[in-house]
Amino acid sequence: MDTASQYSSTTTAVLLVDPYNDFLSAGGKLAEMARPVAESVNTVAHMRTVVARARQAGLPIFYVPHHRARPDDLQGWRHPTPYALGAHKHQVFAEGSWGGEWHPDFRPQPGDVIVKEHWGGSGFANTDLDLLLKQHGVSRVIMVGLLANTCIETTARFASELGYHVTLAGRDGRLQPAGHDRRARHQRPDLCACHSHHGGAGRQPERLSEGGFRAAGSAPGSSGRRAPPTRHPPRR
Structure with a gap:
Protein backbone atom coordinates (compact mmCIF):
# COMPACT_ATOMS: atom_id res chain seq x y z
CA MET A 1 0.00 0.00 0.00
CA ASP A 2 1.41 3.41 -0.95
CA THR A 3 1.84 6.11 1.66
CA ALA A 4 -0.78 8.44 0.17
CA SER A 5 -3.48 5.83 0.63
CA GLN A 6 -2.34 5.11 4.19
CA TYR A 7 -2.71 8.80 5.06
CA SER A 8 -6.15 9.14 3.54
CA SER A 9 -8.02 12.41 4.07
CA THR A 10 -11.01 10.41 5.28
CA THR A 11 -9.17 8.81 8.21
CA THR A 12 -6.16 11.10 8.92
CA ALA A 13 -5.96 14.47 10.68
CA VAL A 14 -3.18 16.86 11.63
CA LEU A 15 -3.10 17.83 15.29
CA LEU A 16 -1.64 21.36 15.43
CA VAL A 17 -0.60 21.89 19.04
CA ASP A 18 -0.22 25.32 20.67
CA PRO A 19 0.71 27.50 17.65
CA TYR A 20 0.59 30.66 19.79
CA ASN A 21 2.52 33.89 19.45
CA ASP A 22 3.99 33.35 22.92
CA PHE A 23 5.79 30.30 21.51
CA LEU A 24 6.50 31.17 17.91
CA SER A 25 6.69 34.96 17.48
CA ALA A 26 9.53 37.29 18.43
CA GLY A 27 8.63 38.91 21.73
CA GLY A 28 6.54 35.98 22.91
CA LYS A 29 6.91 35.00 26.56
CA LEU A 30 8.41 31.60 25.68
CA ALA A 31 9.86 32.45 22.29
CA GLU A 32 13.35 33.37 23.47
CA MET A 33 13.64 30.12 25.43
CA ALA A 34 12.65 28.14 22.35
CA ARG A 35 14.54 30.24 19.78
CA PRO A 36 17.97 28.51 19.66
CA VAL A 37 16.55 25.07 18.95
CA ALA A 38 13.61 26.37 16.91
CA GLU A 39 15.97 28.22 14.57
CA SER A 40 18.43 25.33 14.34
CA VAL A 41 15.74 22.92 13.12
CA ASN A 42 13.60 25.47 11.20
CA THR A 43 10.57 24.80 13.38
CA VAL A 44 8.19 27.35 11.89
CA ALA A 45 9.16 26.54 8.29
CA HIS A 46 8.56 22.83 8.81
CA MET A 47 5.27 23.50 10.57
CA ARG A 48 4.19 25.61 7.60
CA THR A 49 5.20 22.82 5.20
CA VAL A 50 3.31 20.09 7.03
CA VAL A 51 0.16 22.17 7.48
CA ALA A 52 0.17 23.51 3.91
CA ARG A 53 0.68 20.11 2.30
CA ALA A 54 -1.88 18.53 4.57
CA ARG A 55 -4.38 21.15 3.45
CA GLN A 56 -3.48 20.47 -0.19
CA ALA A 57 -4.16 16.77 0.39
CA GLY A 58 -7.51 17.55 2.02
CA LEU A 59 -6.54 16.43 5.53
CA PRO A 60 -8.48 18.14 8.33
CA ILE A 61 -6.56 20.33 10.76
CA PHE A 62 -7.42 20.05 14.45
CA TYR A 63 -6.18 22.90 16.63
CA VAL A 64 -5.13 21.53 20.03
CA PRO A 65 -4.60 24.66 22.17
CA HIS A 66 -3.26 25.02 25.67
CA HIS A 67 -5.40 26.84 28.21
CA ARG A 68 -5.16 30.62 27.88
CA ALA A 69 -4.21 32.00 31.27
CA ARG A 70 -6.43 34.22 33.39
CA PRO A 71 -5.43 35.92 36.68
CA ASP A 72 -7.92 33.92 38.76
CA ASP A 73 -7.30 30.53 37.12
CA PRO A 82 4.55 23.14 39.23
CA TYR A 83 3.85 23.30 35.48
CA ALA A 84 0.49 24.98 36.11
CA LEU A 85 1.94 27.31 38.73
CA GLY A 86 4.69 28.47 36.38
CA ALA A 87 2.27 29.11 33.53
CA HIS A 88 -0.02 30.99 35.91
CA LYS A 89 2.77 33.10 37.33
CA HIS A 90 3.85 34.29 33.90
CA GLN A 91 0.32 34.31 32.44
CA VAL A 92 1.46 32.32 29.44
CA PHE A 93 -0.90 32.54 26.44
CA ALA A 94 -2.94 35.05 28.46
CA GLU A 95 -6.56 35.33 27.44
CA GLY A 96 -7.15 38.46 25.37
CA SER A 97 -3.43 39.10 24.88
CA TRP A 98 -1.30 39.10 21.73
CA GLY A 99 0.68 36.15 23.13
CA GLY A 100 -2.50 34.10 23.38
CA GLU A 101 -3.37 34.69 19.72
CA TRP A 102 -2.47 32.30 16.91
CA HIS A 103 0.81 32.87 15.09
CA PRO A 104 -0.01 34.65 11.80
CA ASP A 105 1.07 31.64 9.73
CA PHE A 106 -1.26 29.29 11.60
CA ARG A 107 -4.57 31.06 11.88
CA PRO A 108 -7.57 28.73 11.55
CA GLN A 109 -9.28 28.47 8.20
CA PRO A 110 -12.88 27.51 7.40
CA GLY A 111 -13.39 23.83 8.12
CA ASP A 112 -10.64 23.60 10.75
CA VAL A 113 -11.64 22.09 14.09
CA ILE A 114 -10.86 23.96 17.33
CA VAL A 115 -10.56 21.61 20.29
CA LYS A 116 -11.29 22.68 23.85
CA GLU A 117 -8.18 24.02 25.60
CA HIS A 118 -6.11 21.58 27.64
CA TRP A 119 -4.80 22.44 31.12
CA GLY A 120 -1.88 20.04 31.30
CA GLY A 121 0.37 18.30 28.80
CA SER A 122 -2.21 16.16 27.00
CA GLY A 123 -4.53 17.52 24.38
CA PHE A 124 -6.93 14.67 25.23
CA ALA A 125 -7.24 14.94 29.02
CA ASN A 126 -10.36 16.91 30.05
CA THR A 127 -11.07 18.05 26.47
CA ASP A 128 -13.30 16.95 23.59
CA LEU A 129 -10.44 15.93 21.26
CA ASP A 130 -11.16 12.19 21.31
CA LEU A 131 -14.88 12.77 20.69
CA LEU A 132 -14.22 15.16 17.80
CA LEU A 133 -11.72 12.83 16.13
CA LYS A 134 -14.11 9.90 16.36
CA GLN A 135 -17.02 11.95 15.04
CA HIS A 136 -14.89 12.89 12.04
CA GLY A 137 -13.87 9.27 11.43
CA VAL A 138 -10.21 9.88 12.22
CA SER A 139 -8.01 6.92 13.19
CA ARG A 140 -4.57 8.36 12.25
CA VAL A 141 -3.10 11.55 13.65
CA ILE A 142 -0.05 13.54 12.56
CA MET A 143 1.47 15.59 15.38
CA VAL A 144 3.01 19.03 14.84
CA GLY A 145 3.54 21.93 17.22
CA LEU A 146 5.01 22.76 20.61
CA LEU A 147 6.79 21.49 22.76
CA ALA A 148 8.21 18.11 21.81
CA ASN A 149 8.85 16.81 25.33
CA THR A 150 5.64 18.15 26.89
CA CYS A 151 2.40 18.60 24.94
CA ILE A 152 3.54 16.78 21.78
CA GLU A 153 4.86 13.73 23.61
CA THR A 154 2.01 13.57 26.12
CA THR A 155 -0.69 13.98 23.48
CA ALA A 156 0.99 11.43 21.20
CA ARG A 157 1.26 8.86 23.98
CA PHE A 158 -2.35 9.45 25.00
CA ALA A 159 -3.46 9.04 21.38
CA SER A 160 -1.58 5.76 21.14
CA GLU A 161 -3.20 4.51 24.33
CA LEU A 162 -6.61 5.31 22.83
CA GLY A 163 -5.82 3.27 19.74
CA TYR A 164 -4.89 5.95 17.21
CA HIS A 165 -2.05 5.50 14.73
CA VAL A 166 0.38 8.29 15.65
CA THR A 167 2.88 10.00 13.35
CA LEU A 168 5.39 12.66 14.38
CA ALA A 169 6.64 15.28 11.92
CA GLY A 170 10.44 15.27 11.74
CA ARG A 171 13.05 18.01 11.66
CA ASP A 172 13.41 17.68 7.88
CA GLY A 173 9.71 17.44 7.06
CA ARG A 174 9.59 13.65 7.14
CA LEU A 175 6.85 11.74 8.90
CA GLN A 176 7.94 9.20 11.49
CA PRO A 177 5.37 6.68 12.76
CA ALA A 178 5.70 6.62 16.54
CA GLY A 179 6.12 3.48 18.56
CA HIS A 180 8.26 1.26 16.34
CA ASP A 181 11.38 2.31 18.23
CA ARG A 182 10.96 1.54 21.90
CA ARG A 183 13.87 3.73 22.90
CA ALA A 184 11.78 6.88 22.27
CA ARG A 185 14.92 9.01 22.30
CA HIS A 186 14.83 12.72 22.98
CA GLN A 187 16.91 15.12 20.92
CA ARG A 188 16.58 18.12 23.22
CA PRO A 189 14.46 18.56 26.34
CA ASP A 190 13.63 22.16 25.43
CA LEU A 191 12.79 21.43 21.82
CA CYS A 192 9.78 23.04 20.24
CA ALA A 193 8.64 20.75 17.46
CA CYS A 194 8.19 20.34 14.41
CA HIS A 195 10.56 17.44 14.52
CA SER A 196 10.38 14.01 15.96
CA HIS A 197 11.84 13.06 19.30
CA HIS A 198 11.22 9.42 18.42
CA GLY A 199 13.80 7.91 16.08
CA GLY A 200 14.34 4.55 14.52
CA ALA A 201 16.55 2.69 12.10
CA GLY A 202 14.26 -0.22 11.27
CA ARG A 203 11.80 1.66 9.07
CA GLN A 204 12.18 4.47 6.55
CA PRO A 205 10.16 7.58 7.34
CA GLU A 206 7.77 9.12 4.86
CA ARG A 207 8.42 12.52 3.29
CA LEU A 208 5.78 15.10 2.53
CA SER A 209 5.50 15.98 -1.13
CA GLU A 210 3.50 18.59 -3.03
CA GLY A 211 1.03 15.93 -4.10
CA GLY A 212 0.42 14.52 -0.64
CA PHE A 213 2.47 11.87 1.14
CA ARG A 214 4.97 9.52 -0.43
CA ALA A 215 7.68 7.18 0.78
CA ALA A 216 11.16 8.66 1.08
CA GLY A 217 14.17 7.00 -0.44
CA SER A 218 16.37 7.13 2.63
CA ALA A 219 16.20 7.70 6.33
CA PRO A 220 17.21 11.11 7.68
CA GLY A 221 20.71 11.58 8.97
CA SER A 222 21.52 12.56 12.49
CA SER A 223 24.34 14.42 14.13
CA GLY A 224 25.58 13.99 17.65
CA ARG A 225 24.29 11.73 20.38
CA ARG A 226 20.77 12.15 21.60
CA ALA A 227 20.17 12.56 25.29
CA PRO A 228 18.39 9.65 26.99
CA PRO A 229 14.89 10.24 28.34
CA THR A 230 14.70 11.67 31.82
CA ARG A 231 13.82 9.06 34.41
CA HIS A 232 12.05 10.09 37.57
CA PRO A 233 12.15 8.06 40.81
CA PRO A 234 8.82 6.49 41.80
CA ARG A 235 6.68 8.39 44.24
CA ARG A 236 6.60 7.07 47.77
Whole structure:
Protein backbone atom coordinates (compact mmCIF):
# COMPACT_ATOMS: atom_id res chain seq x y z
CA MET A 1 0.00 0.00 0.00
CA ASP A 2 1.41 3.41 -0.95
CA THR A 3 1.84 6.11 1.66
CA ALA A 4 -0.78 8.44 0.17
CA SER A 5 -3.48 5.83 0.63
CA GLN A 6 -2.34 5.11 4.19
CA TYR A 7 -2.71 8.80 5.06
CA SER A 8 -6.15 9.14 3.54
CA SER A 9 -8.02 12.41 4.07
CA THR A 10 -11.01 10.41 5.28
CA THR A 11 -9.17 8.81 8.21
CA THR A 12 -6.16 11.10 8.92
CA ALA A 13 -5.96 14.47 10.68
CA VAL A 14 -3.18 16.86 11.63
CA LEU A 15 -3.10 17.83 15.29
CA LEU A 16 -1.64 21.36 15.43
CA VAL A 17 -0.60 21.89 19.04
CA ASP A 18 -0.22 25.32 20.67
CA PRO A 19 0.71 27.50 17.65
CA TYR A 20 0.59 30.66 19.79
CA ASN A 21 2.52 33.89 19.45
CA ASP A 22 3.99 33.35 22.92
CA PHE A 23 5.79 30.30 21.51
CA LEU A 24 6.50 31.17 17.91
CA SER A 25 6.69 34.96 17.48
CA ALA A 26 9.53 37.29 18.43
CA GLY A 27 8.63 38.91 21.73
CA GLY A 28 6.54 35.98 22.91
CA LYS A 29 6.91 35.00 26.56
CA LEU A 30 8.41 31.60 25.68
CA ALA A 31 9.86 32.45 22.29
CA GLU A 32 13.35 33.37 23.47
CA MET A 33 13.64 30.12 25.43
CA ALA A 34 12.65 28.14 22.35
CA ARG A 35 14.54 30.24 19.78
CA PRO A 36 17.97 28.51 19.66
CA VAL A 37 16.55 25.07 18.95
CA ALA A 38 13.61 26.37 16.91
CA GLU A 39 15.97 28.22 14.57
CA SER A 40 18.43 25.33 14.34
CA VAL A 41 15.74 22.92 13.12
CA ASN A 42 13.60 25.47 11.20
CA THR A 43 10.57 24.80 13.38
CA VAL A 44 8.19 27.35 11.89
CA ALA A 45 9.16 26.54 8.29
CA HIS A 46 8.56 22.83 8.81
CA MET A 47 5.27 23.50 10.57
CA ARG A 48 4.19 25.61 7.60
CA THR A 49 5.20 22.82 5.20
CA VAL A 50 3.31 20.09 7.03
CA VAL A 51 0.16 22.17 7.48
CA ALA A 52 0.17 23.51 3.91
CA ARG A 53 0.68 20.11 2.30
CA ALA A 54 -1.88 18.53 4.57
CA ARG A 55 -4.38 21.15 3.45
CA GLN A 56 -3.48 20.47 -0.19
CA ALA A 57 -4.16 16.77 0.39
CA GLY A 58 -7.51 17.55 2.02
CA LEU A 59 -6.54 16.43 5.53
CA PRO A 60 -8.48 18.14 8.33
CA ILE A 61 -6.56 20.33 10.76
CA PHE A 62 -7.42 20.05 14.45
CA TYR A 63 -6.18 22.90 16.63
CA VAL A 64 -5.13 21.53 20.03
CA PRO A 65 -4.60 24.66 22.17
CA HIS A 66 -3.26 25.02 25.67
CA HIS A 67 -5.40 26.84 28.21
CA ARG A 68 -5.16 30.62 27.88
CA ALA A 69 -4.21 32.00 31.27
CA ARG A 70 -6.43 34.22 33.39
CA PRO A 71 -5.43 35.92 36.68
CA ASP A 72 -7.92 33.92 38.76
CA ASP A 73 -7.30 30.53 37.12
CA LEU A 74 -5.93 28.64 40.12
CA GLN A 75 -8.08 30.19 42.82
CA GLY A 76 -9.30 27.40 45.10
CA TRP A 77 -7.18 24.70 43.45
CA ARG A 78 -5.97 21.99 45.84
CA HIS A 79 -3.21 20.43 43.79
CA PRO A 80 -1.85 22.72 41.07
CA THR A 81 1.25 21.25 39.47
CA PRO A 82 4.55 23.14 39.23
CA TYR A 83 3.85 23.30 35.48
CA ALA A 84 0.49 24.98 36.11
CA LEU A 85 1.94 27.31 38.73
CA GLY A 86 4.69 28.47 36.38
CA ALA A 87 2.27 29.11 33.53
CA HIS A 88 -0.02 30.99 35.91
CA LYS A 89 2.77 33.10 37.33
CA HIS A 90 3.85 34.29 33.90
CA GLN A 91 0.32 34.31 32.44
CA VAL A 92 1.46 32.32 29.44
CA PHE A 93 -0.90 32.54 26.44
CA ALA A 94 -2.94 35.05 28.46
CA GLU A 95 -6.56 35.33 27.44
CA GLY A 96 -7.15 38.46 25.37
CA SER A 97 -3.43 39.10 24.88
CA TRP A 98 -1.30 39.10 21.73
CA GLY A 99 0.68 36.15 23.13
CA GLY A 100 -2.50 34.10 23.38
CA GLU A 101 -3.37 34.69 19.72
CA TRP A 102 -2.47 32.30 16.91
CA HIS A 103 0.81 32.87 15.09
CA PRO A 104 -0.01 34.65 11.80
CA ASP A 105 1.07 31.64 9.73
CA PHE A 106 -1.26 29.29 11.60
CA ARG A 107 -4.57 31.06 11.88
CA PRO A 108 -7.57 28.73 11.55
CA GLN A 109 -9.28 28.47 8.20
CA PRO A 110 -12.88 27.51 7.40
CA GLY A 111 -13.39 23.83 8.12
CA ASP A 112 -10.64 23.60 10.75
CA VAL A 113 -11.64 22.09 14.09
CA ILE A 114 -10.86 23.96 17.33
CA VAL A 115 -10.56 21.61 20.29
CA LYS A 116 -11.29 22.68 23.85
CA GLU A 117 -8.18 24.02 25.60
CA HIS A 118 -6.11 21.58 27.64
CA TRP A 119 -4.80 22.44 31.12
CA GLY A 120 -1.88 20.04 31.30
CA GLY A 121 0.37 18.30 28.80
CA SER A 122 -2.21 16.16 27.00
CA GLY A 123 -4.53 17.52 24.38
CA PHE A 124 -6.93 14.67 25.23
CA ALA A 125 -7.24 14.94 29.02
CA ASN A 126 -10.36 16.91 30.05
CA THR A 127 -11.07 18.05 26.47
CA ASP A 128 -13.30 16.95 23.59
CA LEU A 129 -10.44 15.93 21.26
CA ASP A 130 -11.16 12.19 21.31
CA LEU A 131 -14.88 12.77 20.69
CA LEU A 132 -14.22 15.16 17.80
CA LEU A 133 -11.72 12.83 16.13
CA LYS A 134 -14.11 9.90 16.36
CA GLN A 135 -17.02 11.95 15.04
CA HIS A 136 -14.89 12.89 12.04
CA GLY A 137 -13.87 9.27 11.43
CA VAL A 138 -10.21 9.88 12.22
CA SER A 139 -8.01 6.92 13.19
CA ARG A 140 -4.57 8.36 12.25
CA VAL A 141 -3.10 11.55 13.65
CA ILE A 142 -0.05 13.54 12.56
CA MET A 143 1.47 15.59 15.38
CA VAL A 144 3.01 19.03 14.84
CA GLY A 145 3.54 21.93 17.22
CA LEU A 146 5.01 22.76 20.61
CA LEU A 147 6.79 21.49 22.76
CA ALA A 148 8.21 18.11 21.81
CA ASN A 149 8.85 16.81 25.33
CA THR A 150 5.64 18.15 26.89
CA CYS A 151 2.40 18.60 24.94
CA ILE A 152 3.54 16.78 21.78
CA GLU A 153 4.86 13.73 23.61
CA THR A 154 2.01 13.57 26.12
CA THR A 155 -0.69 13.98 23.48
CA ALA A 156 0.99 11.43 21.20
CA ARG A 157 1.26 8.86 23.98
CA PHE A 158 -2.35 9.45 25.00
CA ALA A 159 -3.46 9.04 21.38
CA SER A 160 -1.58 5.76 21.14
CA GLU A 161 -3.20 4.51 24.33
CA LEU A 162 -6.61 5.31 22.83
CA GLY A 163 -5.82 3.27 19.74
CA TYR A 164 -4.89 5.95 17.21
CA HIS A 165 -2.05 5.50 14.73
CA VAL A 166 0.38 8.29 15.65
CA THR A 167 2.88 10.00 13.35
CA LEU A 168 5.39 12.66 14.38
CA ALA A 169 6.64 15.28 11.92
CA GLY A 170 10.44 15.27 11.74
CA ARG A 171 13.05 18.01 11.66
CA ASP A 172 13.41 17.68 7.88
CA GLY A 173 9.71 17.44 7.06
CA ARG A 174 9.59 13.65 7.14
CA LEU A 175 6.85 11.74 8.90
CA GLN A 176 7.94 9.20 11.49
CA PRO A 177 5.37 6.68 12.76
CA ALA A 178 5.70 6.62 16.54
CA GLY A 179 6.12 3.48 18.56
CA HIS A 180 8.26 1.26 16.34
CA ASP A 181 11.38 2.31 18.23
CA ARG A 182 10.96 1.54 21.90
CA ARG A 183 13.87 3.73 22.90
CA ALA A 184 11.78 6.88 22.27
CA ARG A 185 14.92 9.01 22.30
CA HIS A 186 14.83 12.72 22.98
CA GLN A 187 16.91 15.12 20.92
CA ARG A 188 16.58 18.12 23.22
CA PRO A 189 14.46 18.56 26.34
CA ASP A 190 13.63 22.16 25.43
CA LEU A 191 12.79 21.43 21.82
CA CYS A 192 9.78 23.04 20.24
CA ALA A 193 8.64 20.75 17.46
CA CYS A 194 8.19 20.34 14.41
CA HIS A 195 10.56 17.44 14.52
CA SER A 196 10.38 14.01 15.96
CA HIS A 197 11.84 13.06 19.30
CA HIS A 198 11.22 9.42 18.42
CA GLY A 199 13.80 7.91 16.08
CA GLY A 200 14.34 4.55 14.52
CA ALA A 201 16.55 2.69 12.10
CA GLY A 202 14.26 -0.22 11.27
CA ARG A 203 11.80 1.66 9.07
CA GLN A 204 12.18 4.47 6.55
CA PRO A 205 10.16 7.58 7.34
CA GLU A 206 7.77 9.12 4.86
CA ARG A 207 8.42 12.52 3.29
CA LEU A 208 5.78 15.10 2.53
CA SER A 209 5.50 15.98 -1.13
CA GLU A 210 3.50 18.59 -3.03
CA GLY A 211 1.03 15.93 -4.10
CA GLY A 212 0.42 14.52 -0.64
CA PHE A 213 2.47 11.87 1.14
CA ARG A 214 4.97 9.52 -0.43
CA ALA A 215 7.68 7.18 0.78
CA ALA A 216 11.16 8.66 1.08
CA GLY A 217 14.17 7.00 -0.44
CA SER A 218 16.37 7.13 2.63
CA ALA A 219 16.20 7.70 6.33
CA PRO A 220 17.21 11.11 7.68
CA GLY A 221 20.71 11.58 8.97
CA SER A 222 21.52 12.56 12.49
CA SER A 223 24.34 14.42 14.13
CA GLY A 224 25.58 13.99 17.65
CA ARG A 225 24.29 11.73 20.38
CA ARG A 226 20.77 12.15 21.60
CA ALA A 227 20.17 12.56 25.29
CA PRO A 228 18.39 9.65 26.99
CA PRO A 229 14.89 10.24 28.34
CA THR A 230 14.70 11.67 31.82
CA ARG A 231 13.82 9.06 34.41
CA HIS A 232 12.05 10.09 37.57
CA PRO A 233 12.15 8.06 40.81
CA PRO A 234 8.82 6.49 41.80
CA ARG A 235 6.68 8.39 44.24
CA ARG A 236 6.60 7.07 47.77
